[in-house]
Amino acid sequence: MSDTMNIDDYLAQGGVLTVPGNVPARYRGELMRLMSSFVDSELAASAGFADSINYAPAIKERIAASRITMEKADHAERVLAVMETFGTDAGRYQSQHDWAARLDRDADIGAARRSGDMRLSVFNYPIDGWTDAVVMNVLQGLATGVQMTELTRVSYAPLAEVFREIAPREARHAALGLEGLERIAATPAGKAEGQRALAYWRPRVAATFGVAGSARYDTLRKFGLRHTPNETLLARWDTLVTDHLAALGL
Amino acid sequence: MARFHPLKVTDVRRDTRDAVIVTLAPRDDDRTLFDFTQGQYLTFRREFDGEELRRSYSICAGLDEGVLRVGIKRVEGGAFSTWANENLAPGDEIEAMPPMGKFFTAIDPQAERQYVGFAGGSGITPLLSIIKTVLAREPASQFTLVYANRQISTIMFREELEDLKNTYLGRFSVIHVLEQEGQEIDLFTGRIDADKMTGLFTHWLDASAIDTAFICGPEPMMLAVAASLRDHGLRDDQIKFELFASGQPGRAKAPAVSAREVVPGTGTQATVTLDGATRSFEMPRSGQSILDAALAAQMDAPYSCKAGVCSTCRCKVLEGEVEMAVNHALEDYEVRAGYVLSCQATPLSARVVVTYDE
Numbered sequence: 001m002s003d004t005m006n007i008d009d010y011l012a013q014g015g016v017l018t019v020p021g022n023v024p025a026r027y028r029g030e031l032m033r034l035m036s037s038f039v040d041s042e043l044a045a046s047a048g049f050a051d052s053i054n055y056a057p058a059i060k061e062r063i064a065a066s067r068i069t070m071e072k073a074d075h076a077e078r079v080l081a082v083m084e085t086f087g088t089d090a091g092r093y094q095s096q097h098d099w100a101a102r103l104d105r106d107a108d109i110g111a112a113r114r115s116g117d118m119r120l121s122v123f124n125y126p127i128d129g130w131t132d133a134v135v136m137n138v139l140q141g142l143a144t145g146v147q148m149t150e151l152t153r154v155s156y157a158p159l160a161e162v163f164r165e166i167a168p169r170e171a172r173h174a175a176l177g178l179e180g181l182e183r184i185a186a187t188p189a190g191k192a193e194g195q196r197a198l199a200y201w202r203p204r205v206a207a208t209f210g211v212a213g214s215a216r217y218d219t220l221r222k223f224g225l226r227h228t229p230n231e232t233l234l235a236r237w238d239t240l241v242t243d244h245l246a247a248l249g250l
Numbered sequence: 251m252a253r254f255h256p257l258k259v260t261d262v263r264r265d266t267r268d269a270v271i272v273t274l275a276p277r278d279d280d281r282t283l284f285d286f287t288q289g290q291y292l293t294f295r296r297e298f299d300g301e302e303l304r305r306s307y308s309i310c311a312g313l314d315e316g317v318l319r320v321g322i323k324r325v326e327g328g329a330f331s332t333w334a335n336e337n338l339a340p341g342d343e344i345e346a347m348p349p350m351g352k353f354f355t356a357i358d359p360q361a362e363r364q365y366v367g368f369a370g371g372s373g374i375t376p377l378l379s380i381i382k383t384v385l386a387r388e389p390a391s392q393f394t395l396v397y398a399n400r401q402i403s404t405i406m407f408r409e410e411l412e413d414l415k416n417t418y419l420g421r422f423s424v425i426h427v428l429e430q431e432g433q434e435i436d437l438f439t440g441r442i443d444a445d446k447m448t449g450l451f452t453h454w455l456d457a458s459a460i461d462t463a464f465i466c467g468p469e470p471m472m473l474a475v476a477a478s479l480r481d482h483g484l485r486d487d488q489i490k491f492e493l494f495a496s497g498q499p500g501r502a503k504a505p506a507v508s509a510r511e512v513v514p515g516t517g518t519q520a521t522v523t524l525d526g527a528t529r530s531f532e533m534p535r536s537g538q539s540i541l542d543a544a545l546a547a548q549m550d551a552p553y554s555c556k557a558g559v560c561s562t563c564r565c566k567v568l569e570g571e572v573e574m575a576v577n578h579a580l581e582d583y584e585v586r587a588g589y590v591l592s593c594q595a596t597p598l599s600a601r602v603v604v605t606y607d608e
Binding site: 005007010013014015016017018019021022024025028029030032033036037040044069083085086087088089092093117118152153155158160161215216219 | 291304477492553559605607608
């Protein structure tokens with residue numbers, strides 16, 4: 001049974017790749033792009049959330065924010081370790097950027113990335129206070145949950161395994177956010193503040209799902225790096241958000 | 251970045267007509283570097299006609315054997331495997347990177363697991379390491395191996411597998427599936443495809459009892475086995491894959507370099523291929539990288555850090571000459587083969603042809 005098949009056909013039929021040595025060049029480029037987007041986003045999320053620890057109103061919230069800050073950095077490190085097997089200089093990579101850097105709150109960059117930094121556009125916006133941090137974490141946490149249904153299925157097995165380890169902890173971050181939001185929404189003042197933060201973050205998180213009918217999606221689909229189109233994932237997230245917010249009276 | 255270290259060949263044993271089993275020993279100082287986990291592989295390098303080739307081979311030894319051992323099956327036209335089969339002898343030295351790979355699950359001495367392994371041809375090598383380790387270190391676990399080959403004479407480790415069956419009576423079983431040889435049971439003749447898998451699940455394997463499945467073999471077999479395992483209710487995290495290296499041909503061609511002298515400061519005619527589409531455009535000789543020029547030409551070229559660190563933007567120079575400002579990611583052998591980081595590369599010649607597809 002030594003007969004082989006074209007690697008593109010293999011991937012299109014759901015095949016799995018296992019080592020840097022057997023990935024085709026274009027696949028490598030897209031896989032690296034996917035991984036660096038995740039690493040940069042987690043590092044930026046961790047750096048952005050670090051300030052929120054001091055916004056926390058009480059010890060319980062302080063612990064939750066610390067945990068999220070720490071674990072997002074840990075998740076970045078795990079995926080960066082996979083990039084390292086492809087030659088990435090991990091030491092230099094993590095010191096490349098000021099991950100805490102943010103644009104103005106009013107900047108409108110749509111879904112654009114900043115030069116040389118692949119973090120999702122939403123991580124370029126600054127967090128403004130505790131309620132803002134919690135709302136951002138809930139919306140982005142639910143988005144990550146939806147994205148994880150894709151990431152845990154990527155055709156590069158060592159990366160899919162890392163995502164399967166990460167997924168439950170990311171889900172816990174979203175759950176911590178929902179617990180926090182429930183406490184905030186318990187008062188009329190908190191509810192009003194929450195509404196304002198939702199109005200700010202909801203379109204910005206929605207933009208990270210990318211455009212409908214994306215050409216890159218087709219490429220990624222062919223490689224088994226994606227399975228569900230942007231618009232479907234976005235709709236799934238939107239329903240999830242609406243349901244959770246309704247339960248909190250928001 | 252992982253580095254190469256010399257290993258001493260201590261034994262070379264012929265296993266089949268086309269395969270040798272090579273035992274290796276690291277230097278005393280490197281011993282801990284070469285501690286491995288069952289199912290991992292070693293990457294070797296050697297120069298052939300002035301060009302470096304790298305090949306990965308799975309370790310076939312179990313953790314308790316105290317040695318480093320790989321099985322190398324000769325591939326038609328394969329420079330490295332042919333050399334290893336015909337020339338490698340005890341006393342030789344060969345350079346290897348420390349063990350890598352994630353084709354394993356954690357050992358738990360208390361576990362009572364049911365493992366099943368699917369191997370095609372030389373895909374047996376990492377599985378043998380896993381089988382030996384699991385049987386020795388998880389005394390209550392059981393392992394079933396489904397092993398596909400063309401014919402009896404090409405079965406690697408045939409005797410060793412028989413010995414294991416006798417040592418671990420009742421805990422280890424092997425089903426040989428032979429493509430070209432009739433057997434008493436029809437099901438065991440032919441290739442492992444969807445029908446064969448259905449047959450195995452109907453008569454020989456209980457899918458609901460399987461904790462973890464390992465698959466290592468050629469692509470069509472991996473697809474058929476994985477699809478069937480999923481159809482029978484296994485989750486993705488219960489299926490471990492190792493696709494053995496078929497991606498690389500015998501040897502890479504040296505890049506055609508034709509640097510033409512041109513007046514400094516004038517532009518360069520750049521031709522860039524991405525996803526099979528080729529675009530040509532004029533770009534400046536300095537101040538703009540090939541990546542930025544491609545992006546400016548509306549090509550969706552991959553990149554991330556733009557600092558020569560991550561290697562997402564790697565492309566291959568097919569014609570002309572370029573220069574990289576910095577390179578923290580590509581190794582010397584990749585650069586010699588014509589690869590550059592397009593975010594750091596500016597053209598030196600009047601014409602440059604690069605591709606992201608190779």
